[in-house]
Amino acid sequence: MPSKPASSLFPLLLLLSFVLLFIYSFIFGPTTPTTPTSTAKILATRSLACDLFHGKWVLQEPLTEKFSYDETCPFHRNSWNCLKNQRPDMGLINSWKWVPDKCDLPRIDPAAFLSMTRNKNIGLIGDSLNENFIVSFLCILRAADSGAKKWKKKGAWRGGYFPKYNVTVAYHRAVLLAEYRWQPVANDKEGLKGAYRVDVDIPAVDWINITNFYDVLVFNTGHWWGYDKFPKDRPLVFYRGGTEMRPPLGIMDGLKVVVENMVTYIEREFPKKTLKFWRLQSPRHFHGGEWNQNGSCLFNKPLEEDQLDLWFDPSNSGVNKDARQVNNVIREALKDTSFQVVDLTHLSEFRADAHPAVWLGKKDAVAIWGQDCMHWCLPGVPDTWVDILSELIRNSSSQSW
Numbered sequence: 001m002p003s004k005p006a007s008s009l010f011p012l013l014l015l016l017s018f019v020l021l022f023i024y025s026f027i028f029g030p031t032t033p034t035t036p037t038s039t040a041k042i043l044a045t046r047s048l049a050c051d052l053f054h055g056k057w058v059l060q061e062p063l064t065e066k067f068s069y070d071e072t073c074p075f076h077r078n079s080w081n082c083l084k085n086q087r088p089d090m091g092l093i094n095s096w097k098w099v100p101d102k103c104d105l106p107r108i109d110p111a112a113f114l115s116m117t118r119n120k121n122i123g124l125i126g127d128s129l130n131e132n133f134i135v136s137f138l139c140i141l142r143a144a145d146s147g148a149k150k151w152k153k154k155g156a157w158r159g160g161y162f163p164k165y166n167v168t169v170a171y172h173r174a175v176l177l178a179e180y181r182w183q184p185v186a187n188d189k190e191g192l193k194g195a196y197r198v199d200v201d202i203p204a205v206d207w208i209n210i211t212n213f214y215d216v217l218v219f220n221t222g223h224w225w226g227y228d229k230f231p232k233d234r235p236l237v238f239y240r241g242g243t244e245m246r247p248p249l250g251i252m253d254g255l256k257v258v259v260e261n262m263v264t265y266i267e268r269e270f271p272k273k274t275l276k277f278w279r280l281q282s283p284r285h286f287h288g289g290e291w292n293q294n295g296s297c298l299f300n301k302p303l304e305e306d307q308l309d310l311w312f313d314p315s316n317s318g319v320n321k322d323a324r325q326v327n328n329v330i331r332e333a334l335k336d337t338s339f340q341v342v343d344l345t346h347l348s349e350f351r352a353d354a355h356p357a358v359w360l361g362k363k364d365a366v367a368i369w370g371q372d373c374m375h376w377c378l379p380g381v382p383d384t385w386v387d388i389l390s391e392l393i394r395n396s397s398s399q400s401w
Contacts, residue, residue: 050103052388053343057096057302057350065091067379068107069139074150075160077135078361082377087359089300093377096302098347098384108390110144114165116394117215120401121168123156125207126220127175129282131157132375133218134171136382137389141169154213155206174204175224178258180236195237196230198254200245201261211269215401216393218342219262220279222326223374225255228290252329259333267338275396277389278334279342281323283312285352285373290319297357297373302350312349323349340392344385354381 071084082090098105124130124137138160142148151159151168159170179202184194202208230236230251238245238254240261249257266276286295303311314321323345334341356372376382 050100052100052103052105052391053346055098055100055105055347056305057347058099060095060097063091063095067094068383069143069379073139073142074148075135075138075142075158076378077131079365079372080132080135080356080375080378081361082356082359082380085356085359085361087356087377090377090379092300093354094379094383096351098387105384105387105391108140108387110141113390113394114141114144114162114167116397117167118165119167120215121170121213122216122218122393123170123172123207123210123214124218124220125172125174126177126218126279127173127223128375129223130218130220130279131171131173132282132378133279133382133385134158134169136378136380137169137386139378140383140386141167154210155208157206172207172210174206175221176258177204177219177221177262178202179204183237191233192235193233195235197239198236198258199239199242200254200258201240201265203262203265212271214274216275216277217266217270218277218279218389219266219339220281221255221259222281222322222330225251225326226322227251228292252325255326256329256333259330263333263337263339272338273401275393276339277342277392278330278339279385280327280330280345282374282376283323283345283349284320285311285355286319286371287352287373291370291373294370295319295373296371297352297355298371299353301353303352305350308346308349311352340396342389342392344388347384348381351376351381 067083067090071081076084078084082093122137124134135158138148141160141162145162145164147164148160148162151161151170153159154170155172156170157173159168161168176198178198178200180196180198182194183197185192224230236251236254238249238257240257245257270276284291285297285299287297287299289295310316311318311320312324314325327343327345331341352373354377356375356377358366358371359377360366360369360372
């Protein structure tokens with residue numbers, strides 16, 4: 001006959017077993033399996049929550065001499081090929097990594113990106129800073145397809161075709177985006193040599209025939225909207241519907257009207273599924289004067305954050321104030337549109353050290369044109385732009401394609 005203590009212990013052990021089973025199932029119980037689709041959604045959500053445009057540049061040690069591509073890339077433009085032009089400290093320039101404040105920015109995987117965009121076409125439209133951007137893009141992607149070929153069709157200024165993936169990436173040069181042309185005057189009255197007619201509602205011929213070709217579009221404009229390009233004796237005159245606009249518009253008002261009209265045209269004429277991005281300004285770093293006033297950018301490290309407003313705040317009236325001025329106009333014009341804003345301005349403002357400066361590949365280039373403190377050495381800062389754009393495309397395509 002069992003003893004009394006043993007029989008009274010049995011219910012207690014049974015209760016304890018149920019409690020332990022409950023705790024185990026709560027902590028280690030079955031979960032909903034994570035499928036590739038749900039993983040993609042989680043990554044997309046993280047990307048949406050991550051602000052890639054604010055952070056800091058961190059120097060990676062040891063300094064790298066390994067670049068994403070070298071001077072032999074067939075898509076290079078000579079004046080930006082700082083390796084070929086023997087700019088010193090290219091390893092240092094490329095050892096600074098952009099680190100967003102609250103997340104990580106992975107480097108683009110060229111093969112994975114081209115696989116994701118298989119049978120798609122990507123177009124960049126705007127001024128030479130978008131050309132600077134695309135040269136970096138093409139050279140990076142070539143690592144995944146050595147059979148890449150130069151591509152110039154549909155009005156493209158330059159581009160590349162990647163046959164292994166059937167992907168085209170190309171640039172269309174349209175510095176004002178809208179169509180413009182020179183109109184001389186019969187007599188040079190009041191010092192006026194003529195004017196540039198800008199039709200604010202007509203896209204430039206270089207990109208007017210691409211409506212159904214590109215699956216991703218990246219627009220920019222800004223560097224030509226200044227009195228250094230269009231002085232008072234050769235001003236911009238704005239037309240809409242074939243008629244000169246009255247009263248005449250100043251340059252910044254003209255920019256706003258052009259952007260508004262181009263956005264309206266794009267949203268009306270291009271397929272809804274086309275991913276549309278607008279890249280904000282790439283800042284200049286002229287120190288001591290404008291490009292034609294002996295301005296220079298012979299720096300060996302990025303600017304500090306507390307220096308940025310001194311260089312770029314419009315209230316300081318410095319030579320580099322135009323980037324933020326133009327951004328303000330463009331942001332206002334893009335409100336309530338389907339465009340995603342790609343704000344590369346802030347991260348690029350730091351990098352006074354990364355321009356071609358005097359290493360331009362031609363003996364007399366600096367004497368004729370001055371230092372280049374506007375475009376960027378390649379490889380260099382635009383490679384980070386490519387990393388950011390690829391993340392934005394990956395996130396957007398997971399929802400749209």
